[in-house]
Amino acid sequence: ASVKNPQGKEINRQFHNGKQAGFIRKKYRMLRRKLGQSKKVKAIKNINDKEQRWMTDLNHKISRQLINLAVQEQVGTIIMENLENIRNTAKSINRADRNIHSWIFYQLQQFIQYKAELAGIKVEYINPKYTSQSCSKCNKIKKSNRKANLYSCECGNHIHSDLNASRNIANKYLEQQSA
């Protein structure tokens, strides 16, 4: 997340590492596969419920930390991408996994939205087109600038690709406001 003032200057940022969530999901996937071979339907359902509770709990924690930051920095509006983009970034994984993947992000957005509203913060969604491919510093669009976690542009912008996308999301909204 990137926190920007109305002039577009970043005043704070926050990272949430998806690694732990990925690790837990891999563990449950392996458990399911094992049980799938022995057709233990009830045990598989228990595992699914457990994984869902774990992810829900994580989403509560992440959304809480984001809202705490927003309150601390007196943020008036939180900007998020609409969900289409999340499905696209997940296209390398299989369909069942993709469904879980988009469910997790959808739930996270819902949690952020209702906690923001409780804190009196507005929530807006923008079209995610090019937010991960554009340079947040010089606006150049180049897909190959993004390599996994790193966004690297000829203009000298070398930053975490998620931070780059976060800045683009904020910039896009600010541009719309001034247009």
Ligand SMILES: [Zn+2]
């Ligand atoms: Zn650039």
